[in-house]
Amino acid sequence: MGFDDLLANNAEYATDFADGYFDGIAKAGVAIVTCMDSRIEPLGMVGLRIGDAKILRSPGGRISTSVLAGLVLGVQLLQVDRILIVPHTRCAMASGTDDDLRRVITEKTGSDATWMSFGASPDQAGRLRTDVDMVSNHPLIKGHAEVGGFMYDVDTGLLSRVL
Numbered sequence: 001m002g003f004d005d006l007l008a009n010n011a012e013y014a015t016d017f018a019d020g021y022f023d024g025i026a027k028a029g030v031a032i033v034t035c036m037d038s039r040i041e042p043l044g045m046v047g048l049r050i051g052d053a054k055i056l057r058s059p060g061g062r063i064s065t066s067v068l069a070g071l072v073l074g075v076q077l078l079q080v081d082r083i084l085i086v087p088h089t090r091c092a093m094a095s096g097t098d099d100d101l102r103r104v105i106t107e108k109t110g111s112d113a114t115w116m117s118f119g120a121s122p123d124q125a126g127r128l129r130t131d132v133d134m135v136s137n138h139p140l141i142k143g144h145a146e147v148g149g150f151m152y153d154v155d156t157g158l159l160s161r162v163l
Contacts, residue, residue, distance in 0.1 A: 060093030
């Protein structure tokens, strides 16, 4: 099967696609950093639509080097002036530590995963505080964008401001 089903779905999607031919500017001035979890629909959860925001996803919604680079580009080149950092409830990245994840992966695959870093921690509030501080104080973001820390509840769909 490979990717045939997905390509067929895309062909259907493209038959009435009307969202092309505009620039890559974030029309609502928003960037959302959230988890890769498939229960999260970043645009829909804040009432936005395609073209309104820059979406950056990472395990646990953490600020990695590449996510931070994307935020700087969004702020400096794509009119982003509000950044939401949004982890979520019942996240696997908050269920343990990197050591726990490495152990599970090694047991499952038989391959050594000790060299990988995931950023897992059961202290979601602490991680969020660290990430908001890092982004807020970045010299290419500070003074150019408001940064907020939020929690998304995957069971109710509610977003609440934490920081």
